Amino acid sequence: MRTPWEGEAKVLDGKAVAAQIKDEIRERVATLRSQGVVPGLGTILVGEDPGSMTYVAGKHRDCAEVGIESIRIDLPETASEEEILAAVKQLNEDDACTGYIVQLPLPKGIDTNKILEAIDPAKDADGLHPTNLGRLVLRVSEPINSPLPCTPRAVIELITRNGIDLAGKDIVVVGRGTTVGRSIGLLLTRKDVNATVTLCHTGTQDLADKVSRADVVVAATGAAGIITADMVKPGAVVLDVGVSRVEVDGKSRLAGDVADGVDEVADYLSPNPGGVGPMTRALLLANVVESAEREAAKLES
Structure with a gap:
C-alpha cells in the first residue's frame, strides 16, 4: 500500500500512538525507580545478521528513551545450542532483567523451540x-x-486508542503464523474485547468472500498485496501487518x-511501515515494565 495514500481512509498512525504509550511507560518506570525497582530488557543475539x-x-534505543536498563548478550554465529541455553539461564537468573527476547532466526542446527521454551x-x-x-x-x-503477545496486543491497542469499539465486530485475520494469526484470536475473543474472529490461511476457500464480510481485517501473511480493494467492505478497518x-x-x-x-474503500487503514510495527516495539517495553510491576507487588505483599 502506497503512503501517503490518496483515498479517504483515515490513518491509524502507529508512530503517534506508540509515542503516547512510551510517555505512559516513562511515567511507570519513574514510579518503579522511586520504589527501588529498575526494569531491565535483555536481548540474546546470535550471529551478525544485519x-x-x-x-x-x-530495542535498546527504545529502552534508553523510557528509562529501562539494557542487558545485551551477543554470541557468535558458531555458538552451540548449549551456549545459547546458558545465556537464557543467565537472564532467567538475573534479577536486573525483568524481560528479554531471543532474537530470531537462530542459526541452522539450533532447536529454536527448545531455546524459546527455556525462557x-x-x-x-x-x-x-x-x-x-x-x-x-484458559482465562477468557x-x-x-x-x-x-506483542503484535496482537499492538493491533488491538492501535484500533481502540483511535476510538473504535471492537465489541461485537466481525474480524477476519489472514495468516496463521504464531506471532499474529494464531495468537490474536485469543485476545480478540476475551470478554473484555468480545469480537468474533475468523482465521483464514492457505487452506481457506473463497478468501475474498470472507474478507468482504469483515468489519475489521488484519492482514498478516507476508504475501504482498494479497488484500485488494474489491475484497474489502466499504467502511471497514484494515490493518496491514505482513511484511515481504x-x-x-x-x-x-x-x-x-x-x-x-x-x-x-476502508474507513481506517494502518500504513506499513508506520502502523503496527512501532506499536509492537512499544508494547514489548510494556511487557518488560509490567513484569517489573508484578515483581514490585510481590515485594510489597
Missing part, C-alpha cells in the same frame, strides 16, 4: 511462551497477569499485505 542487529539496536515465562518479553499463550486460552474473562520484499525497478523493497486502492 536485520537482526538493527532490530536489537532499536522464564515471567520474563517472556514477546509474550509467546507456551505457558503464557496457555494462560490466554479473568485478568491476565502474564506477558501478552518485492522487486521494483530492479531494487528490492519492503511491501505490505494490503494493495493500493484499499484506501478508497
Whole structure:
C-alpha cells in the first residue's frame, strides 16, 4: 500500500500512538525507580545478521528513551545450542532483567523451540511462551497477569486508542503464523474485547468472500498485496501487518499485505511501515515494565 495514500481512509498512525504509550511507560518506570525497582530488557543475539542487529539496536534505543536498563548478550554465529541455553539461564537468573527476547532466526542446527521454551515465562518479553499463550486460552474473562503477545496486543491497542469499539465486530485475520494469526484470536475473543474472529490461511476457500464480510481485517501473511480493494467492505478497518520484499525497478523493497486502492474503500487503514510495527516495539517495553510491576507487588505483599 502506497503512503501517503490518496483515498479517504483515515490513518491509524502507529508512530503517534506508540509515542503516547512510551510517555505512559516513562511515567511507570519513574514510579518503579522511586520504589527501588529498575526494569531491565535483555536481548540474546546470535550471529551478525544485519536485520537482526538493527532490530536489537532499536530495542535498546527504545529502552534508553523510557528509562529501562539494557542487558545485551551477543554470541557468535558458531555458538552451540548449549551456549545459547546458558545465556537464557543467565537472564532467567538475573534479577536486573525483568524481560528479554531471543532474537530470531537462530542459526541452522539450533532447536529454536527448545531455546524459546527455556525462557522464564515471567520474563517472556514477546509474550509467546507456551505457558503464557496457555494462560490466554484458559482465562477468557479473568485478568491476565502474564506477558501478552506483542503484535496482537499492538493491533488491538492501535484500533481502540483511535476510538473504535471492537465489541461485537466481525474480524477476519489472514495468516496463521504464531506471532499474529494464531495468537490474536485469543485476545480478540476475551470478554473484555468480545469480537468474533475468523482465521483464514492457505487452506481457506473463497478468501475474498470472507474478507468482504469483515468489519475489521488484519492482514498478516507476508504475501504482498494479497488484500485488494474489491475484497474489502466499504467502511471497514484494515490493518496491514505482513511484511515481504518485492522487486521494483530492479531494487528490492519492503511491501505490505494490503494493495493500493484499499484506501478508497476502508474507513481506517494502518500504513506499513508506520502502523503496527512501532506499536509492537512499544508494547514489548510494556511487557518488560509490567513484569517489573508484578515483581514490585510481590515485594510489597
